[in-house]
Amino acid sequence: MSAAGERGVEAAVGLGAPRAAPKLLAPSPHHALFWLGAVLLGAALVVGLRLIGNEYGYFAGYFILQYIVLSSAWNILGGYAGYVNFGAAGFMAAGAYTAIALRKAFGLDLLPGIVAAGFVTGLLGLGTGYLTLRLRGVFFSIATLCLAVVLQTLIVNWDYVGGSRGAYIVRPREVPPFVSYGEYMFVVMLMLAILAVGISRTVELSRLGRGLQAIRDNERAAEAVGVPTLRLKLIATTLCGVLMGVAGAPLPYYSGYLNPEAAFSLAYAVNAIAMPLIGGAGSWLGPVIGAVLLGGLQQAATVTISSALNLWIVGWMLVIFVALFPRGIIGWFRRRA
Amino acid sequence: MSAALQATDPAPLLRAEKVGKRFGGFVALAEVDLVLRPGERLGLIGPNGSGKSTFVNCISGDFAQHDGSVTLAGAKLDGLKPHARARRGLARTFQLPQPFGSLTVLENVRVPLLFGGHAAEATERAMACLEQVELAAKATKLPRELTQVEQRRLELARAIALHPQLLIADEAMAGLSHAEVDQILALLLRLNAAGTAVIMIEHIMRAVTEFSERLIVFVAGRKIADGAPREVLAMPEVEGAYLGKQ
Numbered sequence: 145m146s147a148a149g150e151r152g153v154e155a156a157v158g159l160g161a162p163r164a165a166p167k168l169l170a171p172s173p174h175h176a177l178f179w180l181g182a183v184l185l186g187a188a189l190v191v192g193l194r195l196i197g198n199e200y201g202y203f204a205g206y207f208i209l210q211y212i213v214l215s216s217a218w219n220i221l222g223g224y225a226g227y228v229n230f231g232a233a234g235f236m237a238a239g240a241y242t243a244i245a246l247r248k249a250f251g252l253d254l255l256p257g258i259v260a261a262g263f264v265t266g267l268l269g270l271g272t273g274y275l276t277l278r279l280r281g282v283f284f285s286i287a288t289l290c291l292a293v294v295l296q297t298l299i300v301n302w303d304y305v306g307g308s309r310g311a312y313i314v315r316p317r318e319v320p321p322f323v324s325y326g327e328y329m330f331v332v333m334l335m336l337a338i339l340a341v342g343i344s345r346t347v348e349l350s351r352l353g354r355g356l357q358a359i360r361d362n363e364r365a366a367e368a369v370g371v372p373t374l375r376l377k378l379i380a381t382t383l384c385g386v387l388m389g390v391a392g393a394p395l396p397y398y399s400g401y402l403n404p405e406a407a408f409s410l411a412y413a414v415n416a417i418a419m420p421l422i423g424g425a426g427s428w429l430g431p432v433i434g435a436v437l438l439g440g441l442q443q444a445a446t447v448t449i450s451s452a453l454n455l456w457i458v459g460w461m462l463v464i465f466v467a468l469f470p471r472g473i474i475g476w477f478r479r480r481a
Numbered sequence: 482m483s484a485a486l487q488a489t490d491p492a493p494l495l496r497a498e499k500v501g502k503r504f505g506g507f508v509a510l511a512e513v514d515l516v517l518r519p520g521e522r523l524g525l526i527g528p529n530g531s532g533k534s535t536f537v538n539c540i541s542g543d544f545a546q547h548d549g550s551v552t553l554a555g556a557k558l559d560g561l562k563p564h565a566r567a568r569r570g571l572a573r574t575f576q577l578p579q580p581f582g583s584l585t586v587l588e589n590v591r592v593p594l595l596f597g598g599h600a601a602e603a604t605e606r607a608m609a610c611l612e613q614v615e616l617a618a619k620a621t622k623l624p625r626e627l628t629q630v631e632q633r634r635l636e637l638a639r640a641i642a643l644h645p646q647l648l649i650a651d652e653a654m655a656g657l658s659h660a661e662v663d664q665i666l667a668l669l670l671r672l673n674a675a676g677t678a679v680i681m682i683e684h685i686m687r688a689v690t691e692f693s694e695r696l697i698v699f700v701a702g703r704k705i706a707d708g709a710p711r712e713v714l715a716m717p718e719v720e721g722a723y724l725g726k727q
Contacts, residue, residue, distance in 0.1 A: 351595045354584075358592045361581035368541065368575075369593035369639050370567040426583070 178345060182338045190331060194323060200447075202326035206398060208439035209333040210391055213340040214412065215419035215431035217387030220347055221380045222417065223425035226360030227277070228285045232416035234292030235385055237407035238265050239392030241299055244311045244402065248304065254332065254397045261393035262386040269385020273378045280363070289413075296408040310403030313396045329398050336394075340387045345428035347383065356380055357426070388416075411455055415439075418458050422465045424474025433473050494519040494554055494678050495647055500539050501548035501702075502532075509535045510702045512549065517680070519554075519646070522673050524693030524710065525682045528722060532702040533682045534576065537649050541573045542566045554646060568597060570646035574653050578632035580624035586635055587611065587620040593642040607642060614638040614668060630661040637668055648672065649680045654688055662688050690714070698722065 193201045214232060221227050242264045243257035252260065276287040300308045319328040347353045355376045358366035367373050396402040415438065423434025438461060442454045469476045495517040502510040510532040517523055527533050539547040542563035551558045558566050581589050590610050594603035611617040614634040616627075624632060633653055640648055650669060654662045666688055673679050683689045689696065689710070696713040698706040700722040706713045713719055 351600055354588070354592055354595055357584060358581045361583050362579045364543070364563075365575070365579040365581065366592070367563040368543075368567060368573055370564045370596045370643060371592060372562075372564050372596070374562075 175346070179338075179342060182342065186334050186338055189334065190327070193330065194327065199324060199326045202324070202330040204440075204443045205330050206326075206333050207443055208435055209330070209337040210394075211415055211419055211435040211439045212337040212432055213333070213387060213391035214416045215423075215435050216337075216340040216344040216428070217384050217391065218416040219420040219425055219428070219431045220344055220356075220387070221377075221384040223420050223427070223430065224348065224353055224356035224360065225377060225380050227280075227377065227380075228417070229288045229384065230285050230413055230417070231272070231288035231290075231292040232388055233408045233410065233412035234288075234295045235265050235268065235388035236392035236395070236412050237292075237299065237404070238268055238295055239389030240395040240402055240407050241302075241305050241311075242389065243393040244305050244313065244396050247313060247396075248311075254394060257397075258332075258336070258390050258393040261389040265389025265392075266382050266386035268389070269381040269383070270378060272385070273381030277374060277377045277381065292408060292413065296404055299404045299407070306403065308404060310401055310406075311396060312401050315397065315400050329394060332394055336390055340391070341428060341432055343383065343387065344431070347380075348428045352376060352379060360426075411458075414455060414458055418462045420472070422461055422472055424472030424476075427472075427474045430472050430474045437473075492519070492555070493517060494521070495540070496552045497536075497540065497549065498551075499549035500536065500551060502535050502539055502544055503548075508702050510539065510547075513699075513702075513704050515697070515704070517647070517678055519678055520673065520676055521678045522692055522694045523678070523680045524689040524696045525680055525699065526684070526686075526689055526696065527699035530701075531699040531722075533699050534651060535702070536699070537573065537651055537680075537682060541571060541649065564596070567593070567643055570644065571649070572640035572643045572645035572647070573649040574633075574636040574640055574651055576652045576655060578624075578629075578636050580632060580635055582624055584623075585620065586616060586622050586624065586627070589624065589635060590638045590642050593639055597643060607638075610638040610641045613641060613671070630657055630664060633657065633661075633665055634668065637665070637672075641672060645677050647678045647680065649682070651682045652684065653681070654683060654685050666692055686714075 189205065193205060214236060218229060218232055221229050239261035242261040243254070246252040246257050246260050272288065272291055276284055279287055299305065305311050315325055317325070319325055322328040322331065347356070355366065355371045358371050359373050359376060363373055392407070395407065399406070419434030419438050420431040421434070422438060423432065424430030438458060441457055441461070445451070445453045445457055465472065471479070493516045495515065497513060497515040499512040499514060500510060501508070501512050513536060525533050525536070535544070538544045540551055542558065542561055542565070545562070553566070553569055553571055556569060558569070558571070581592065584592070587604070587607055590607035591603045594600070594606050599606055608617060608620065611620055614637050616631060616634050616638060619627060619631065624635060627635060637653070654665050657665065662685060669679055669681065669692060681689060681692055693710050695708065696706070696710040697704055698713060698719050705718050705722065706716050
């Protein structure tokens with residue numbers, strides 16, 4: 145367009161005299177406040193659990209935090225972009241087995257193992273996205289489910305990481321300055337959870353998040369108004385892969401033993417979806433609420449009744465919420481507000 | 482600007498050469514040529530199934546694979562995805578409004594600005610676009626709270642936000658009342674007066690004839706007429722296509 149033409153359009157849309165938008169429409173992200181609050185809350189949890197002095201507290205805390213990471217990761221692709229990933233267990237197990245393989249090959253400890261697992265599962269997410277993101281709806285979901293099955297078959301037949309027998313990691317008795325190994329694992333997962341929620345929140349409030357929401361609402365229209373849909377979805381699958389992988393990397397260190405059946409457990413795939421849906425998918429806070437609620441309930445059921453009831457509880461909660469609160473807890477509160 | 486343009490005219494805005502599309506053995510569009518000047522108002526009509534929307538989808542990139550080639554302001558568009566074409570100044574609206582349902586009206590218009598290099602001033606520019614289509618008062622509403630004509634205006638605001646050189650309005654007035662058609666017409670004329678070329682695909686003949694400087698008629702995937710609206714509408718082939726051969 146000529147310069148005159150451009151000026152004409154600018155004048156036509158009134159760009160010469162910009163007006164301030166209503167404040168409620170320009171939310172301030174308050175990033176520094178969020179990170180400060182998250183670190184303070186984390187520190188309070190560590191101090192609180194140390195004061196209680198019960199190892200089970202660390203165990204239950206790790207369990208819930210692990211699901212905060214996993215469901216926040218799922219939410220980036222499933223909640224923001226609307227692409228439902230059934231392969232969460234596959235990514236998580238890929239992270240866990242990356243940590244095991246690197247431990248065995250190079251003697252890498254937990255923290256470098258987590259970084260490496262994030263790198264590997266990030267690449268896995270990117271590759272999976274590239275191969276599957278031309279699929280939409282249920283076809284994409286089935287493809288991610290297939291990925292988990294393929295990965296499980298690979299691991300079962302990979303003797304180096306224990307194959308179907310599983311792999312052991314000897315847990316150290318002490319990890320100074322932590323009072324116990326349980327506290328150490330809890331703090332590691334706490335830091336990962338803060339990081340995952342922070343990344344999820346940053347994505348939601350960013351240009352990337354807006355683009356993903358546009359894709360979720362109407363992918364064709366998003367393309368038509370200049371949103372590079374494939375690139376954004378690839379970023380989302382990569383981020384999702386990284387975070388699911390880092391959620392899984394500490395798993396063998398946490399339990400001391402891991403076999404494919406446990407690593408690819410249906411519980412991970414189901415919880416990764418159920419927690420954001422119950423808390424409120426599409427919002428960074430939803431998966432946190434869902435993980436605390438469902439994870440807490442499952443822990444309560446485990447110690448009071450039986451761990452076999454876990455998925456039964458998740459199933460019922462999911463049915464109740466989908467029927468009565470389809471937008472999750474966050475959505476329900478927003479509607480009332 | 483009533484005469485049809487020749488392919489040899491200097492610096493056309495849009496040049497489509499032998500654009501065609503097949504679905505299996507069915508030829509939906511057969512070697513259509515089109516040249517459009519900057520700032521031109523072109524009406525594109527034809528019976529249902531004549532290939533109008535197929536042609537638009539080839540131009541906008543919705544159909545990645547098609548025969549022929551398309552250039553916009555001298556730059557080849559072939560192989561580019563719709564978002565890349567949008568960034569080069571090609572905007573389109575859809576037959577049925579396709580808003581981002583979970584985003585407010587303002588956020589709907591901010592999306593093209595966020596990805597079009599105006600992230601810093603996206604809110605101000607989006608509000609300006611909404612004022613242009615008289616939707617500023619509904620900036621905080623969700624699309625489902627808008628009337629049919631307001632949803633059409635929202636589509637236009639989103640297109641305006643792209644600073645288009647060319648806007649393709651695909652049945653932007655379908656289902657609207659007489660007065661609402663006039664509102665959309667006025668909007669399109671204002672946008673065109675500011676320098677944007679417009680291709681209007683429409684079944685409402687009053688709107689097409691009022692708006693267009695040039696009219697093209699498609700029948701069965703072929704262009705059968707191209708010229709001034711009065712002349713084109715008087716052609717026996719066009720009359721035959723709409724009313725049946727005598």
